[in-house]
Amino acid sequence: MMEETLKRIQAHKGVIGTVVINAEGIPIRTTLDNSTSVQYAGLLHQLTMKARSTVRDIDPQNDLTFLRIRSKKHEIMVAPVLKAANPF
């Protein structure tokens, strides 16, 4: 069931790779190679935490729902877990 969900996302037009990252910043499912996944996981985890705290500092009732980083060559999309109390 989980694999199908991931497959659907990965098979979508334009998707180069998909990485699922846990609360510690470790990739637990990925379609990229090992070292790239670890690199993306570590960097994006930090950036997502920063983005989230920025949103909540501005308005404590608010929360980060989606993060998109657009670069010259491609775009990185990050969908975070909303409830921090539910790590897996």
Add this chain to the structure above:
Amino acid sequence: ERPRAALGALASASASLHALIPPGGAGPGRSGSAPAPPLRPRKSCQTVRISTVESAAQSHTSRDAGVQTDQSKDAVQDFQQEVRVDYTSLLSFLQRVEDAVIKELNKNWKSRAFDGFEVNWTDQNETVLCLHTLSYPEAQDQNLQVTSVSWNATGSVVACSYGRLEGGDWSTEKSYVCTWNLDRRGLNPQRPDLVVDVPSSVMGLAFHPSQPSLIAGGLFSGELVVWDTSRTEDPVIWRTGLTGDTHTDPVYQVTWLPDAKHRNRSRLLSVSTDGKILVWREEQDGRLALAEGFAMVAQQIPRSTRLKKFPWGEAAVGVTSLSFSHFDPREFIVGVEGGYSLKCSTAAATPALHGAGGSVPLRAPAELAFSPHSGPIYSVSCSPFHRNLFLSCGTDGQVHLHSMLQTQPIVSLQLSKKYLFCVRWSPVRPLVFAAASGEGDVHLFDFEKSSHKPALSLKQAAGERPVYCLEFNVKQSRLLAAGDATGAVRVWQLSSDFTEQGPREMSRLEQLASEVMD
């Protein structure tokens, strides 16, 4: 100064200390004070003179030792197994976000919000300028021309070879190989850092890809020589000499091939209008011996049924240029005097007709012949960004963009009314190439801006003196060197629109490459 200030602070501290302590009481910080008499003289605190000693230690023997951890065999390679995953919550998370992600992906695909939006973080440099005009006056006095240029492995040294490409009796004429280090202070454009006298015209030059001081040259006599520019005495370290294996025609191009077996070593490859492509091995005594080779023979060129039957003569297969694919190290493209570009492979096993007789039997490498130019090809270049694309140019003044998948060119551009001597893809911009023309121009072409005419034409030499050779600097991507018939090498500094890859440039290249007709 510092000790004085510290003492000053101490003095004021002790002054305040005085203020707090009622007369008659012993205060803290007074070392060794006995119960004080009612009236006591003022005492101040001061540290004793601080004594310092300077001493230095230095090891006079040292040993290098390296430490490296070995990868433990029991270490779990798969990181997924180390982490405990709660699959139920993972599943519910994925189900929650899946819709959001798909929605965003769809929006992204249809979005036009960022069309044409470009950000530039670096300073924009708008103009192309000529940084240096290098020449060797003695060679210019003899009316010698620049036949070839090459950048070294670090990108700071440019070398050029002097010879003659248009008529003239050069068999007795000596020529020169000159190098300039552009990063050196006090660079004198008229005084090369090194001048090597060569008894025969040097037609092709190539610096070694990883050893910055080694440079190879192909001679008019068919020989190859390798020089070590760091040697002050005789710089020649290897040569083929004139043996039964040596080319019987001028060597127009030399290239270094990475050695498949030894990572750091490269072997020298030479092409000549005698139709042979030879790979050389370095021997201990300074000799270059033949390791393997290929011969182009007219009857062995595979002909597609779409190309009309052509009268091949032996002379028509003289090889003038060669370019290796950046994606498959065994594939290469050659350009021949007959006007054809050919796809070849080093893995070819068919022996060449008339290929025996040397110390090593030669093979026939050609796999596919492409639609010809109307005149000899002078230069070919494989794209560093797309495995199927390559360029060819020649005496018909045209540049053809080919895909290796079809015989007809994708694009034919008439860039010159005279000859085009050299064409090179840019190492940083997938859609850019440069071409050297007989009118003395360096044409910079950008498929992003126009598919019909050059984005920029640089006038290199006055009086319609041809530009014979050009090379991009891979390490310093703004620089382009071009050598011309007046005996000068110009180092051009390109503007940022020729050196910065734009968004979607790779997809535009893919689009161009797939315009194959069947």
